[in-house]
Amino acid sequence: xxxxxxxxxxxxxxxxxxxxxxxxxxxxxxxxxxxxxxxxxxxxxxxxxxxxxxxxxxxxxxxxxxxxxxxxxxxxxxxxxxxxxxxxxxxxxxxxxxxxxxxxxxxxxxxxxxxxxxxxxxxxxxxxxxxxxxxxxxxxxx
Amino acid sequence: xxxxxxxxxxxxxxxxxxxxxxxxxxxxxxxxxxxxxxxxxxxxxxxxxxxxxxxxxxxxxxxxxxxxxxxxxxxxxxxxxxxxxxxxxxxxxxxxxxxxxxxxxxxxxxxxxxxxxxxxxxxxxxxxxxxxxxxxxxxxxxxxxxxxxxxxxxxxxxxxxxxxxxxxxxxxxxxxxxxxxxxxxxxxxxxxxxxxxxxxxxxxxxxxxxxxxxxxxxxxxxxxxxxxxxxxxxxxxxxxxxxxxxxxxxxxxxxxxxxxxxxxxxxxxxxxxxxxxxxxxxxxxxxxxxxxxxxxxxxxxxxxxxxxxxxxxxx
Amino acid sequence: xxxxxxxxxxxxxxxxxxxxxxxxxxxxxxxxxxxxxxxxxxxxxxxxxxxxxxxxxxxxxxxxxxxxxxxxxxxxxxxxxxxxxxxxxxxxxxxxxxxxxxxxxxxxxxxxxxxxxxxxxxxxxxxxxxxxxxxxxxxxxxxxxxxxxxxxxxxxxxxxxxxxxxxxxxxxxxxxxxxxxxxxxxxxxxxxxxxxxxxxxxxxxxxxxxxxxxxxxxxxxxxxxxxxxxxxxxxxxxxxxxxxxxxxxxxxxxxxxxxxxxxx
Numbered sequence: 033x034x035x036x037x038x039x040x041x042x043x044x045x046x047x048x049x050x051x052x053x054x055x056x057x058x059x060x061x062x063x064x065x066x067x068x069x070x071x072x073x074x075x076x077x078x079x080x081x082x083x084x085x086x087x088x089x090x091x092x093x094x095x096x097x098x099x100x101x102x103x104x105x106x107x108x109x110x111x112x113x114x115x116x117x118x119x120x121x122x123x124x125x126x127x128x129x130x131x132x133x134x135x136x137x138x139x140x141x142x143x144x145x146x147x148x149x150x151x152x153x154x155x156x157x158x159x160x161x162x163x164x165x166x167x168x169x170x171x172x173x174x
Numbered sequence: 175x176x177x178x179x180x181x182x183x184x185x186x187x188x189x190x191x192x193x194x195x196x197x198x199x200x201x202x203x204x205x206x207x208x209x210x211x212x213x214x215x216x217x218x219x220x221x222x223x224x225x226x227x228x229x230x231x232x233x234x235x236x237x238x239x240x241x242x243x244x245x246x247x248x249x250x251x252x253x254x255x256x257x258x259x260x261x262x263x264x265x266x267x268x269x270x271x272x273x274x275x276x277x278x279x280x281x282x283x284x285x286x287x288x289x290x291x292x293x294x295x296x297x298x299x300x301x302x303x304x305x306x307x308x309x310x311x312x313x314x315x316x317x318x319x320x321x322x323x324x325x326x327x328x329x330x331x332x333x334x335x336x337x338x339x340x341x342x343x344x345x346x347x348x349x350x351x352x353x354x355x356x357x358x359x360x361x362x363x364x365x366x367x368x369x370x371x372x373x374x375x376x377x378x379x380x381x382x383x384x385x386x387x388x389x390x391x392x393x394x395x396x397x398x399x400x401x402x403x404x405x406x407x408x409x410x411x412x413x414x415x416x417x418x419x420x421x422x423x424x425x426x427x428x429x430x431x432x433x434x435x436x437x438x439x440x441x442x443x444x445x446x447x448x449x450x451x452x453x454x455x456x457x458x459x460x461x462x463x464x465x466x467x468x469x470x471x472x473x474x475x476x477x478x479x480x481x482x483x484x485x486x487x488x489x
Numbered sequence: 490x491x492x493x494x495x496x497x498x499x500x501x502x503x504x505x506x507x508x509x510x511x512x513x514x515x516x517x518x519x520x521x522x523x524x525x526x527x528x529x530x531x532x533x534x535x536x537x538x539x540x541x542x543x544x545x546x547x548x549x550x551x552x553x554x555x556x557x558x559x560x561x562x563x564x565x566x567x568x569x570x571x572x573x574x575x576x577x578x579x580x581x582x583x584x585x586x587x588x589x590x591x592x593x594x595x596x597x598x599x600x601x602x603x604x605x606x607x608x609x610x611x612x613x614x615x616x617x618x619x620x621x622x623x624x625x626x627x628x629x630x631x632x633x634x635x636x637x638x639x640x641x642x643x644x645x646x647x648x649x650x651x652x653x654x655x656x657x658x659x660x661x662x663x664x665x666x667x668x669x670x671x672x673x674x675x676x677x678x679x680x681x682x683x684x685x686x687x688x689x690x691x692x693x694x695x696x697x698x699x700x701x702x703x704x705x706x707x708x709x710x711x712x713x714x715x716x717x718x719x720x721x722x723x724x725x726x727x728x729x730x731x732x733x734x735x736x737x738x739x740x741x742x743x744x745x746x747x748x749x750x751x752x753x
Contacts, residue, residue, distance in 0.1 A: 052626035069534045178544045185548045189652045203685035
């Protein structure tokens with residue numbers, strides 16, 4: 033919950049942040065598939081399959097062909113989340129979700145995604161303290 | 175996605191195919207797939223010859239000079255190479271001439287008058303002839319000038335012919351005198367020799383003019399083969415040459431008439447028949463010839479300013 | 490006195506700036522070159538992006554480009570031919586046509602064409618990526634932007650300029666033949682002779698090297714100019730302006746150097 037902490041995050045943390053946008057001229061699927069493609073040197077088909085799989089598990093398979101400007105803030109957030117998840121780093125930090133999910137009650141939204149995803153590991157949410165109240169019904173999950 | 179992969183593939187395949195085809199064509203054009211045919215050209219001087227000078231047959235380049243060198247006797251040996259397919263134009267009776275046209279670079283011209291002749295063997299040595307039109311013209315003009323100066327000198331007011339003819343006039347009065355032969359008519363052996371000398375000189379002049387006219391004819395014919403454009407600079411040169419030939423013909427016929435008249439004059443004086451009239455005609459004829467000869471010199475100087483400065487520069 | 494000092498200072502700043510730009514480009518090129526030699530770079534993904542780049546740079550505009558080459562070469566061939574006839578130099582016309590069009594004018598125009606179309610696009614895109622933090626996002630995900638974004642653009646640019654110049658040259662050769670000899674095979678032998686005389690190994694190698702340098706110039710310079718952009722949106726047009734200016738200077742410099750090497 034301290035912003036300074038966000039900046040100090042190191043390499044074993046995957047961040048979801050409005051400061052880390054998607055590649056604008058690639059589709060959601062390609063944005064996610066980039067990681068297995070360039071980090072693990074998998075084939076294009078295999079990378080795309082893994083990315084599609086992840087999107088399906090998050091319940092948003094339909095956004096695969098959309099590009100950044102065509103997505104709603106929620107869809108954009110899902111893509112960023114999938115991109116962070118596929119990095120397979122020990123920690124996942126969602127940095128100020130309010131800046132990305134300004135059109136949905138985001139604590140509920142994130143919680144629902146988390147239940148869909150069925151993934152191991154902890155999602156940490158960093159947010160402004162005055163938004164604390166929003167999380168009272170829905171605590172940091174899993 | 176699939177569509178553009180296909181298009182890029184098509185583009186790449188077509189480009190590679192075209193590039194490869196062009197490469198093969200280029201290798202073929204440069205004779206990579208065939209042997210080269212070598213020839214040594216022996217020449218007196220390597221002026222205007224440099225590696226890369228083309229060797230042309232009927233206006234089409236068939237080979238080029240590769241290297242230049244001196245042989246043991248100090249002569250110039252020019253090494254030329256041809257593609258095998260072009261070597262069939264080289265026959266044993268082919269002539270090789272170095273051309274330095276007024277426009278463009280030097281080239282070696284091959285002429286094979288008989289294409290049925292046996293082919294030239296690889297590596298043989300042939301003679302390179304030099305014909306340099308731009309070097310010949312000033313020389314020719316100088317010679318024409320000298321000849322005409324001679325004519326002028328012979329026929330000037332106080333010249334030998336004039337004096338001789340003056341003497342002749344007075345002598346005709348004493349035709350019936352005690353002198354019988356030409357020597358006697360003229361009064362002294364010296365005077366008789368002067369007349370015969372003058373006649374001889376005129377005859378020599380005429381033959382020289384004849385030769386010049388022939389040469390001019392030859393040059394005009396050559397320019398036809400050398401210079402390419404039907405309406406270019408070369409055409410003017412050809413016309414000039416034709417004009418010079420005509421003018422020389424004029425001068426020549428005038429001098430021939432003078433010769434005939436002189437001969438006639440001698441006969442007249444021998445026969446004592448209306449001598450004075452013919453002698454007057456002779457004078458006007460000779461004056462006319464001189465005038466024409468002078469006009470010719472002026473004309474040549476006007477037509478070829480490079481008689482003084484042989485460098486001709488064209489765009 | 491003060492004025493003099495100030496102008497010297499500004500000159501010094503300019504020179505330093507140019508050196509910095511040149512150094513940046515050289516360093517970038519060095520990194521790209523090292524990556525090019527790295528086996529890991531040559532995977533399917535890089536290949537796919539290269540294919541995409543070639544598609545957008547060369548294939549998409551091929552018909553427009555070839556039409557434009559057709560018009561330009563037809564015009565140039567007619568001008569050269571009629572001028573040669575006027576001066577009685579017809580026998581040099583085919584050589585002049587090939588030299589002017591295939592060796593000089595068409596590669597130069599191709600480079601300008603690609604610079605205007607793809608170079609400016611690359612510059613804008615890289616500048617926007619820089620301003621929008623997209624490059625930071627890629628860095629966070631440990632996706633190397635050099636392999637993923639820049640190297641394919643350089644390769645695509647080089648391939649595109651070389652192939653487009655080659656195709657344009659072939660088209661111009663064809664146009665030259667048709668203009669000089671018409672639709673007969675009669676002129677094939679002398680035309681072949683002229684082509685053989687002009688295209689020796691040095692000329693062909695020089696032409697390919699020149700086109701490759703053009704291709705590098707019209708992609709490398711926009712990429713580095715885009716990367717230099719400060720993270721402010723209003724700086725994007727300035728970055729494109731600077732990048733395009735440098736591209737133009739580089740193209741002219743390459744052409745001048747190649748001409749000097751060839752004819753001096």
